[in-house]
Amino acid sequence: MDKWFNNNTFAKILALAVSLLLWFMIHLDEVPTTPTITTGISSKVVERTVPVQPYGLDSNTYVLTSLSIDEVRLQIKGQRSMLTSIFTNDDYKVLVDLSQVKDGSNTLPLVPDLPSGVEVVSMEPSMVTVNVEKLGTKSFNVNIVPEGEPSAGYTAGTPVVAPSSLVKVTLPEGQLDAVASVQGSVSVTDAKEDVIQKKVKLQAYDAEGKVIENAILSPQTVEVRVPVNQPYTKVPLRIKYLGQLPEGLVLSTVEPNVKEVSIYGSQGVLAGIQSYDQATLDLTQFTQAGTSTVDVDLTPPSGSEKIEPSSIQIKVTVSPYDEVETTTKVFPNVPINLVGLGNGLEGELVTPKSGGLNITLTGSRIMLEDLNVGDIKLTGNLKGLGAGTHEIKLEAELPRFAKLDEASNDLSSTVRISEKAEETTAPPEQNTNEDNQTTPDPSPAEVENGQPGTDPVEEQDESNTEHQDQSQQGNVPTNRGSVNNNFNTSNNGSKSGSNP
Template identity: 45%
Template sequence: MDKWMNNNNFNKVLAVALSIILWAMVHIDSAPTAQSTGHLESKIIENVPIQTTGVDEDKYVISKDANSVRMEVMGKSSDINFVFSDDYRVTLDLSKAKPGTSTIPLKYSLPRGVDLISITPREVHVHIEERNTKSFPVTVIAKGTPADGYRLGTPVVEPATVKVTLAASELAHVAKVQGTVEVNGENEAVTEKRMKLAAYDAKGNEIKDAVIEPASVSVEIPITLPYKSVPLRIGYTGSLPDSLVLSKVTPEVDSVVIYGQEAALASVASYEATLDLGSINRAGTSTIKADLKPPDGAQEIAPKSVNVTVVASEAAERTLRDIPVTLEGVRSGLSASIESPAERTISLTLIGASSLLDQLNKNNIKAVADLSGLGAGNHMVLLQISLPSFVELSNEQRPTVTVQLYSPASSAAPSATPASGTAASPEPSTEPVSGGGSVDGPAASPDNGNSEAPTPTASPATGETGEESLPGAE
């Protein structure tokens, strides 16, 4: 080795070689730089989204005049063509913004090796407004029509109200919150249906930015045959023991709903439930269950049964005197006068619960002589007696009066002051009447008398719903 190092020719060759290597290294490092500078490219990137930062969007509503930007960038082909668009980020920093309107410059970040030439727009106009919340009832729109002959009931929504959150200025325009349910061709109730909600203004335009909580609700829509609600009346079968009378009858409901086609419902004005009084054998309060069946031509009835509270009392007796008689149905051109009894009033002995009888006076009773169809002359007329509920005549009384019908111009007119037309009389309760018609004239019809109520112990209920008794009676 020392031999080669001491050789001048070798040293000269080595020096030349090192010089060549150093020259090559310098030129190799500088060549790529010149080459890369000559291959820069530009690129336009459209619709880069603007990302908002620095603001609580649950508390504030943000509106801006631009949601994306157009960017022109420059770089090597490998840098601008082989990177994801997500690497280009544009942000709107609202950390220092306050409610109101302001203009804020945009910030951006680019991939490594890429430079920005231009960005459009460079700033945006921003309006910041606090969110407000208000509750609204839910409206259901039924789309379509149910099966033929069926009708829609009232929708049931859960929850019935929802909260709408919007900027205060927009919230003032919300008129309703509603959803739509398809019911076309349905013949049974729509149940367990989830309905998506939307907010609308007064013109029916949807307010897109409304935040509704909850966004959907549960809805049920009854779909039934046509129906009609009618009063519930009480009728009776069987009889109470002779010593008992009814004093109060109270059904738990005062109306029922009947389902059927329109033609069948048209003739239904009320529904009568029948109680069997044979099940009552002592004074006091009892509860009787009455089963309800649809009337002829109807399909269903609701409820299907009803509980009725019945109060039975020991029978008592009371006589009322000086009950005025009303004359009705006098033929045109005639006048009428009561010939007998001379005092033109009657007395009646009544049976019922003592609590009811004690409240009675002559104003609670109406005695009517119906003179329809009778001509001039004297007629014995069976009176029609109207009594309060659960009060009846005693001992099958058939009260009558003798009435003279005459022409006012006739010399045969009675000297006594005649009673013509329809004499005034207090209005009674709407109870069945007893008697009626003329005993000896063409209108006489003793068989129409009704001195007995349909049951041996009580006048039946006559269609009044609720409690069947005089006020305050127990």
């Protein structure tokens, strides 16, 4: 071995070998490394089914009523990394084009919509049956239903709908006939004033009151106002007169611009109001003949809250007495009111049997046309009269523009006054012996006709009757009151006997 190392030729060969080895080692690192490409192609079945997504339907003309399937199962292939990490099942879609469908049943191909680099191996099913139906439109009135109850004493009125009460309902033509109504609701619970809602949602209902979910409404909302009012009553307007006209002038016409007024308040207060007679016309403001218009403010009756209208206009025509067209009018069976009866006494009308008299009035034809029986009052004053039968004079209270006709000047009636029976705490014992039965008191008709049991006072003539009455009561005048055929009903109820 030592010989080899000492030999120059061997040393040179060794040095050359080492040099070559080093060169190869240095240049070996500079050679580019070629990567190993692994093309792992694999297939994968999507774990979840893919939904079918329709598109392209003309929604103004048709509506999709059914799909034979709504999901398909896909088998796809692609690079493993793409199938496992990059894309999810939401990236896989199956589409069906409805742009060319016709009314009825259509069988159409399904088209997968997949991410780039992914291919379909299989799709089941590949076709779908689509049913579409032509749309129809029909107009309906809006029905607004108030919900709840307003505050005590208030009532909800008829809802007012804006901008229009008609709503268009769009449905498949075969379902339009099922629509029974279009409704919305507004709460009026505890309301004391009008309820206004800007957007009230509307829905279509069938005959059973169920909502038709797929109905398309236009408009979908409306503005609604629900009036909330107090209870009220409409009553006739009666004009009262204050003061007097100058001598020689009379009322020819009195024409208020309304015939009725509305009075608002509680039910208890309204129940007792039959007319409104607090509109007063002051006659002293008319100094000469002519026509004028007078404004009169109206005050709510006691206990009520308001009156509508709050003021009225009265057209008044004043004419000379000899220029007024006069006429007569008969008012049948004007009721007689008995007043002034003493304590412990009770009275009843013997005549007239009907309890009223026919009254004939004379006055302006136009003014008399508006009168009725309620505008005339007949009063019989029984003050100072005791038990017995009496003929009394009646007082007539008439409107200022009318007077009693000569046919009605003699106003009288016959009244029977008797003592009230004493009240007992126990009922009287009944006598079963027919021999001891008492004769019942005669009726007014029996008294007047002179039947058995008639009061002997009534069997006498009129003069004897008055004489006996006076002997029982002292000096009682036969004329109990004069006829007041022209009166002034002012605010304090005073009367005047002069003619306007």
